[in-house]
Amino acid sequence: MIRDNTLVPYENWAKPLVSEVAAIINLLKDNGYDAVQLAKVTGLQPKNINVWTARYKNEPDNLSSIPYPCWCFLCALVGKPNIQSNGDVIEVNVRKVLSYFKPTAFRPNDKFLCPTQEQFSNLIDNENYDSLTTEKLSTVFNWNASNFAHGIKNGSLPFLNWSLIVMTMGIDIQKMILKDLEGDVSID
Template sequence: MIRDTTLAPYSKWTKPFVSEVAEIINLLKDNGYDANQLMSVTGLQPKNVNAWTARYKNEPDNVSSIPYPCWCFLCALAGKPNIQSDGETIQVNVRRVLSYFKPTAFRPSDVFVCPTSEQFSNLIDNENYETLTTEKLSEVFHWNAKNFAHGISQGSLPFLNWSLIVMTLGIDIQKMILKNLEGPVFID
C-alpha cells in the first residue's frame, strides 16, 4: 500500500519507503514489463532502481533514495499522474502543442528523439504559456534550473524530464511509454 503523503507536491512530499517504490516496479512487471523491457522504455538505469528498492523484502520501511522527479514519473506510469500538482494539468490546446514537435518526441525512451531547442521555444519560456517556464517547472519538480535550462537550449533534455513536462499538459505518459501493457495499471 502506497501512503497518500508520498503522492503529494514536493512541498508536502514524504519520501516513499523502498517497499512502495518496489510495489510500483512490481506492478509494472506484473502487467507485461520485465526488468529489461521496463528499463528500455523508461530510460531508468537498473542500478538506480536497485538502489531505490534496496532490501525491500527484509527492510520494507527503509526510506528510499528515489529523487522526487523519478517518483513522479513512476507514479504516472502506474496510473497516478501529476502528483506534483495534486492531479491538476496545465490547460493548453494539446493539438497545438503536439504540432510543435515531431512524433518521435512522444515515444518510449528506446526510440525517443529529443526535441530541438527551436521546438522547445514554442512551449517553454514562451509568453503564450505563462506556467511553462524553466523556473516554474524547476520549482515544481525540484530540478536544478540551470541544468534544466541548459538541456532545453541544447536540445538534450533527459527523457524523464520531457515525459514529466508532457504529463503536466494532460498527455497520458503511461500510454505514451507503456504501449504493451497487459491491462490497466493503477496504484491503490
C-alpha cells in the same frame, strides 16, 4: 499500499518507503515490463531501481533514495499522474502543442528523439504558457534550473524530464511509454 503523503507536491512530500517503490516496480513487472524492458522504454537504469528498492524484503520500512522527479514519473506510469500538482494539469491546446513537435518526441525512451531548442521555444519560456517556464518547472519537480535550461538549449533534455513536462499538460505518459501493457495498471 502507497501512503498518501508520498503522492503530493514536493514541498509536502514524504519520501516513499523502499516497499512502496518496489510495489510500483512489481506492478509494472506483473503487467509485462521486466527490468530490461522497463529500462528500455523509460531510460531508468536497473541499478538505480535496485538502489531505490534496496532490501525491501528485509527492511520494507526504510526510506527510499528515489528522487522526486523519478517518483512522479513512476507514479504516472501506474496511473497516478501529476502528483506534483495534486492531479491538476496545465491548460493548453493539446493539438497545438503536439503540432510544435515531431511524433518522435512522444515515443518511449528507446524511440525518443529529443526536441530541438527551436521546438522547445514554442512551449517553454514562451509568453503563451505562463506555467511552462524553466524556473516554474524546476521548482515543481525539484530540478536544477541551470541544468534544465541547458538541456532545453542543447536539445539534450533527458527523456524523464520531457515526459514529466508532457504529463503536466494532460498527455497520458502511461499510454505514450508503455505500449505493451498486459492490462490496466493502476495503484488506486
